Amino acid sequence: MILCIGEVLNREQLGRVRSALDSGQFEDGRSTAGWHARLVKNNEQMQVTDEAGQSIRTEVENALTGHPVFQMAVRPAKMTSILFSRYRDGMTYGNHVDDPVMGRGPGRLRTDISFTLFLDDPDSYDGGELVTDTTAGEQSYKMPAGSVVIYPSSTLHRVEPVSRGQRRVAIGWIQSTIRDPAQREVLFDLDTARRQLFEREGKSTEFDLLTKSLANLQRFWAEI
Numbered sequence: 001m002i003l004c005i006g007e008v009l010n011r012e013q014l015g016r017v018r019s020a021l022d023s024g025q026f027e028d029g030r031s032t033a034g035w036h037a038r039l040v041k042n043n044e045q046m047q048v049t050d051e052a053g054q055s056i057r058t059e060v061e062n063a064l065t066g067h068p069v070f071q072m073a074v075r076p077a078k079m080t081s082i083l084f085s086r087y088r089d090g091m092t093y094g095n096h097v098d099d100p101v102m103g104r105g106p107g108r109l110r111t112d113i114s115f116t117l118f119l120d121d122p123d124s125y126d127g128g129e130l131v132t133d134t135t136a137g138e139q140s141y142k143m144p145a146g147s148v149v150i151y152p153s154s155t156l157h158r159v160e161p162v163s164r165g166q167r168r169v170a171i172g173w174i175q176s177t178i179r180d181p182a183q184r185e186v187l188f189d190l191d192t193a194r195r196q197l198f199e200r201e202g203k204s205t206e207f208d209l210l211t212k213s214l215a216n217l218q219r220f221w222a223e224i
């Protein structure tokens with residue numbers, strides 16, 4: 001399941017994030033790529049060394065992990081630190097698959113889900129689509145600022161060259177308590193249906209049964 005969620009960051013939050021990025025220091029993105037991804041990676045990443053960088057990292061992490069649809073779709077066990085990437089002057093990231101395991105020590109995790117949170121208005125730059133290559137064909141994503149795309153980390157994907165302006169995104173990876181994407185989708189659908197039922201009828205008997213089934217499926221499947 002590939003999911004787009006709108007308005008994860010509001011205008012004020014986007015303003016704060018962009019102004020910290022405007023004055024941030026960026027380095028060559030190849031420093032955080034695996035050996036084969038390095039061959040096709042050409043972007044820049046912000047060095048989060050000061051208070052301003054830390055503060056927007058926390059702000060984005062809280063906005064994402066606090067978002068109810070993100071929680072339902074992702075069911076996070078662990079998440080990497082947010083990275084802020086920038087693409088300009090023809091920068092691109094060719095086809096690759098993300099590393100299956102990232103981080104060290106207690107922060108080490110299996111990457112089940114990757115996400116891209118768009119930070120610049122799509123009209124302000126040309127190119128820069130995130131393209132996923134699935135069995136159903138290629139899908140291209142260029143979302144409004146503040147929206148996030150989440151996709152299974154098992155997906156081959158790329159970022160098209162940016163030929164005008166700059167494309168800045170917050171990216172990261174998640175280990176889910178539900179490892180299998182198909183099982184995550186079942187839980188997402190059940191949870192969505194249960195919430196819609198609640199909106200219509202309140203805490204009905206049917207709502208209670210759906211809630212019970214949702215909880216019990218998680219007892220079968222959840223890794224913690």
Ligand SMILES: O=C(O)CCC(=O)C(=O)O
Nearest residue numbers: 093098116130159169171
């Ligand atoms: O910038 C993006 O949308 C995704 C970048 C990416 O694929 C990566 O950093 O691994």
Ligand SMILES: [Fe+2]
Nearest residue numbers: 096097098157
């Ligand atoms: Fe990637």
